[in-house]
Amino acid sequence: MTSKHENYWVRLSTQRLFTHILAASKDVHKTLNLKEGDLLKLVYDFTVSMRYPHLSEELATILTGNLTTLTMLFDSEEELAKIFKKGSYVGRKILGSNLQTEVPLKALLTWYKSIVMAFKENEGLLKPVTGPMLEIVYRTYTDTAMGQT
């Protein structure tokens, strides 16, 4: 761990804390004293964390789990569309950067897969989730750098 980036441990501890908090909270809004829109802000923050240049497999796995738990609390097509457009945008920014791409892209697609599995019975919720994520899949296949790996 000491060889990682100086604030890596802060990010890892934060995500571990959130895993336990979310597991112990039956009603997240009430238990954590969150207002309307706060949960969406937290999802945005976690999604953008995928751009952390020193994202490890361990941190990505915990982050994906937390993102999945939080995303499953949404049942509005509009909010789900916002979340996955942001996820797609973050993924495309990672593809266009000089950063490592494998870990964050794998994490984003694992998050997408978990949500698809959770919403598979609900076609209405799958639509806003799938469109934006397919943009990353398309870019991954057409990207010359990714195509070589």
Added chain:
Amino acid sequence: MKKYAAKLKLRVNADMAEPKEEENPEAQRFLNAIDLASSEEEDVPEAQDPWSTIYFAILCLENLFKHCEKEQALLLSLVRTLDMG
């Protein structure tokens, strides 16, 4: 639980029955820094300062503990009243 307390006509401490929602300025500062109004496709900074995120996590943990304490206190008051009855 409140429903059962009302059913049993228990005198539940008002503080327990109606928990006050306290606003924490630090938590609000963290949440306000995340912009929801902008387009999902707009450029975003790489993430917030990790220290502000962990601080928010600790505040959430504190709220979780407070919630559990209130639930436990309410449950104990119900048990005590039932014992007296």
